Amino acid sequence: MLDLLLLGMTELLHIKLLFIILLGVIVGILAGLIPGFTVTMAIVLTLPLTFGMEPVAGVAAMIGVFVGGMSGGLISAALLGIPGTPSSVATTFDAFPMSQNGEPGKALSIGIWASFLSSIVSFFILISIAPQIADFALLLGPWEMFSLIVVSLTIIASVTGDSIIKGLITGAFGLLISTVGADPIIGIPRFSFGLDTLRAGIPFLVVLIGMFAISRLFQSLENKEMVQDKQRRQEEKLKEVKFILQPLKTMKTVMKKPGTLVGSSAIGSIIGAIPGAGGSIANIVAYDQAKKWSKNPEKFGTGCEEGVIASEAGNNSTVGGDLIPTIALGIPGSAVTAVLLSALMVHGITPGPLLIVNEPSVVGGIFSAFLIASFWMLITQFVGIRYFVKVTQVPVHMLVPIILVLCVIGTFVLNNRLTDLYILLAMGIIGYLFAKYGFSLAPAIIGVILGPIAEVNLRRAVMSDPDWTLFFTRPISLIFLVLAVLSILFTVWQSAKLKRRSAGSL
C-alpha cells in the first residue's frame, strides 16, 4: 500500500505534472461554480486534452478536476444560497445563514477546511481498502463478475432518478447500445442496420458526451431555466459580498469537531463507493446524521459550524469512496469515474482487479494525484476564491455555444471520425428526452461501459461450464444476485411507503 503510494509520488513529483494537477483543480472549481456547467462536463472535455500525455499524467489531471469540482459548489452555496452543483445542497442550509449573519469568510473557510480534511480521511480509507478488495476480486470467476455487474447496475438504478423502473429501463438501454458493433468474442459485426456509422460500434465516450454534456446544455436553454437564470444574475449583482478569510482560526474550529468531520467523511466515503450514489446524496445524508448525533441539533439551519462541516466533508469524501470500486474492480460508480476508466483504456490499460498488480505505477499515480489535488484545492481555494466568484458572471449565451463546440471537438478527436458526430447528436437528443421525463442517465452510461464486460463474462462462464444453475449455486455469485433483488424490493417498498405517507397527509 505504502510502496504503491511512493511509486506514484515518484511518478508525479515533477513540476510539469504538479502544474497539470493544479490546472485540473482550477478547471474543476470553475465547473462546480458555474451553474449549468457540471463536473462531468468538465472531466469529459478534459479527456481529449490528455490524449497526448502519459497515462499517469492524464489520469492525474482528471482527478484534479474531480477534487476541485466537488469543492467548487461551496462558493455559490455559501455566498448566494444557491448550490452550484447538487453535491452542495446541504451546504446552503448552514453556510448561507452564516454568511447572512455577517460571517461569509468564516463560512467559506470552514467549508474549504472540511473539504480538504475529509479528502484526506477518504484518501486513507481508499488506500487501505482498495487493495484488499482487489485481492478478494481476484478470486472471482466469470460467474461472480457477471453477477457483480448485475448488482452494480440494479443499485445504480435504485439510487438515481425518480423511480426504479425508469432507472432499470435506462440501464438496460445502455446495455443494449453497448452491443452495437463487433461481437467482443468472435468479432461478428452486429446491429449496423446498414449504416457505416454504426459498424464500428457506439463509442462509450460519445454516448457520455452526448448524454451528459449536450443534453444538459439543451436543458439549460429551456425558457423557464433562462428566466430563472436571469433572475439569479440580477440578485447576484446586489450581493457584492465582502469577506475576510481566516484560514488558521477556522482550521482550529474544524479540528475541534473531529467527530463530525470523521463521521461525515466516513459516510461520504461509503456512499461514494456505492455505484450510482455520489456527492449529491452524501452531503444530505452526512448533514442529517450530524444533526442526529449533535448535542444541540436545534442550532442546525441557523448557521452552525457543524452543519457546514458535515455537508462539505460529506461531498468531498465521496471522491475517495468512488475510486474504491473503480480501481479495485474496474466498476465505475459514477459518470466521472467512468471517464477515468475509459481514459485508461484509451492508453491501452485494462481496468479490473488485476490493475493494481499489472499497473502499480498507474494506481500509485491515481492515489498520489488525489492527495496532491487535495492540497492544491486547499491552496487555490484560499488564494483564488475572490477571483472565482467573478466567474459566475459568464453569460449563458457565450457558455452554451462554446461548450457545444468543445463537445464536438472532443468527440471528433477521440477516433478522428466525422460520423461519430451524428452519434453524438443522436445521443444528445436521446439524453435530453430521457432527462426531461425523469429517466436518470447514470444507469445508461454505466450500462454502456459495463455491457461488454458483462457479455464477455457471461459467455466465458457458459463456455467453461454450460450449467446455468452455477450462477445461483456458487455462493458469492448468489450473494450478489440476492443483493440485486433486495435492492429492487427495498426501493419499491420505500417508494410505496412514501406514497402512502403523502397520501395520508393530504
Added chain:
Amino acid sequence: MGELVIGIILIIISITFYVTAGGFPALSDAPLQAGSFPQFIAVLLGFLSLIFVLIKAKELAGRKSGSTQESMGDKIRHFYEEHRLVLITLVSLVLYIILMQLIGFVITTIVFIVVTGYIIGPKKKKDLLILSAVAVVVTLSAFFFFENVLYVRFPSGLLF
C-alpha cells in the same frame, strides 16, 4: 404522455434488436452465440418498458376524466415557447456538423459560435463584438493545439 411514447419506442427498439439478433450467424457450437446476449437484454428492456407503459397508461386513464381541457393549438404554442431556443440550437448544431465537412472546421466553428450565441443572448452590439472575439480565440487555439500537439486533422472542407 411523453413517458408513454418513450416506453412504446423502447418496446419497438427491443423487438427490432431481438429480431435482428436472431439473424446473426452461428459460428461455433458454443451455447451462447453472438446474438444471445443482445437478445437477452432486448427481452429485458422490452419487458421493463411494457410494465412501464402499462403503469403510465393506467395513470393517464385515471387522470383524463378530471383534468381541464387545454386546446391542442394552445398546447403546441406553449410547447414551442418553452423550447424555442432548444430547437433553434439543435438545428444550428446539425447544420454546423454537416457544413463543417463542406466548408471546413475553422470557418464553420467561428460562425456557429457567433450565430448561436447571438440568437440565445441579448441583441446588443457590444455583446456581439465580445462574442466574435471569443469565438475566434477559442476556435483558433483549439485548432492549433490539436493539429500541432496531437496531430489531429480537422476537416478542411471541399472548397479549400
